[in-house]
Amino acid sequence: MISIIGSGQVGSAVAFLCGSEGLDDIVLVNRDEKKAIGEALDISNAVPSNSTMSIKGTGDYSQIINSDVIIVTASIGTHQASRSDIMLDQSMLIRDIARKIQTFAPSAKVLMVTNPVDVMTYLVQKEGKLGSKNVLGVASSLDSARLRYYLSKHFGVSQAQIHDALVLGEHDDSMVPVFSHAKLGNTPVNDLLNEKQRSHITSDVRNYWKSLRNYKGSSVFGIAKNTYDIICAMIQNKSFDVCASVLLDGQYGLDDVCMGVPVTITKDGIVQINEVALTGEEKQQLQKSAGIIQKNIARAQEFLKSSR
Numbered sequence: 001m002i003s004i005i006g007s008g009q010v011g012s013a014v015a016f017l018c019g020s021e022g023l024d025d026i027v028l029v030n031r032d033e034k035k036a037i038g039e040a041l042d043i044s045n046a047v048p049s050n051s052t053m054s055i056k057g058t059g060d061y062s063q064i065i066n067s068d069v070i071i072v073t074a075s076i077g078t079h080q081a082s083r084s085d086i087m088l089d090q091s092m093l094i095r096d097i098a099r100k101i102q103t104f105a106p107s108a109k110v111l112m113v114t115n116p117v118d119v120m121t122y123l124v125q126k127e128g129k130l131g132s133k134n135v136l137g138v139a140s141s142l143d144s145a146r147l148r149y150y151l152s153k154h155f156g157v158s159q160a161q162i163h164d165a166l167v168l169g170e171h172d173d174s175m176v177p178v179f180s181h182a183k184l185g186n187t188p189v190n191d192l193l194n195e196k197q198r199s200h201i202t203s204d205v206r207n208y209w210k211s212l213r214n215y216k217g218s219s220v221f222g223i224a225k226n227t228y229d230i231i232c233a234m235i236q237n238k239s240f241d242v243c244a245s246v247l248l249d250g251q252y253g254l255d256d257v258c259m260g261v262p263v264t265i266t267k268d269g270i271v272q273i274n275e276v277a278l279t280g281e282e283k284q285q286l287q288k289s290a291g292i293i294q295k296n297i298a299r300a301q302e303f304l305k306s307s308r
């Protein structure tokens with residue numbers, strides 16, 4: 001069973017993808033119960049006619065009992081200048097949700113989408129006392145797709161011709177596009193790009209959400225599909241390699257921080273954290289990114305301590 005906490009734009013798009021494929025039973029939980037019921041009613045008509053799955057909307061958290069996978073997309077609102085600008089209020093919300101997950105579905109796999117996603121991924125597992133292998137944040141696969149997009153634009157080729165475009169680190173201004181891995185066909189992109197071009201593409205990838213905001217609110221379909229791919233792998237127990245925010249325990253020389261790195265997932269959650277070779281500069285950027293996330297985690301934890 002799949003539970004989606006927060007049936008706003010992203011949550012209902014994830015539910016639509018799961019429902020339209022008849023993936024599994026779905027429970028949509030929203031603070032505004034009517035919204036959850038409405039989305040469930042709408043998506044019910046997109047379920048394949050030969051599917052036995054059910055979909056319901058509710059405001060009652062006890063309905064998440066029996067969840068195999070829980071997706072958290074609940075949010076108090078929209079950030080403006082940076083994803084961290086509503087971090088403290090989001091922390092309170094996520095602590096409350098973490099406790100509900102601990103009460104009703106403590107062994108479910110949890111996919112965190114709510115921003116700032118790296119800090120929220122850390123908090124949900126600590127505050128909910130959930131196993132680190134069971135919790136991941138979805139974002140760096142989206143950032144990696146954005147790098148692939150900009151590289152394809154730069155070279156004037158289809159996205160299919162760009163391989164191994166990885167973005168690691170924070171899902172915000174310090175994210176690290178790993179140019180040393182990306183290829184155009186079989187050619188390393190580093191053989192084709194100069195420093196100025198790399199810096200330009202890095203800035204475009206980091207600011208993708210701001211560009212999007214000029215035209216529509218924020219990412220809905222991009223993040224929904226990236227989340228859906230992970231849900232599919234877990235529900236169907238396929239081994240899937242993806243970049244996601246997970247708790248590091250020495251990997252990349254980093255400890256006690258959640259950030260985007262390559263991982264292998266199955267129905268058992270994160271079965272492996274994969275370390276890819278990085279250049280000296282990329283390593284330095286990743287350390288800097290980790291430091292920024294750790295400072296934000298400390299600030300959020302301090303705030304939560306003072307508002308128990």
Ligand SMILES: NC(=O)c1ccc[n+]([C@@H]2O[C@H](COP(=O)([O-])OP(=O)(O)OC[C@H]3O[C@@H](n4cnc5c(N)ncnc54)[C@H](O)[C@@H]3O)[C@@H](O)[C@H]2O)c1
Pocket residue numbers: 005006007008009010011029030031032035073074075076077079093112113114115116117138139142171218219220223
């Ligand atoms: N990780 C990523 O790459 C990525 C990409 C896009 C959006 N996001 C984030 O995802 C989150 C959701 O975005 P959205 O556009 O769907 O927002 P939204 O405002 O459309 O939806 C949020 C929903 O959460 C509900 N909610 C609030 N508190 C709740 C609670 N305690 N329990 C249940 N539901 C609750 C609200 O009623 C609302 O319907 C935001 O934090 C956004 O920044 C992350």
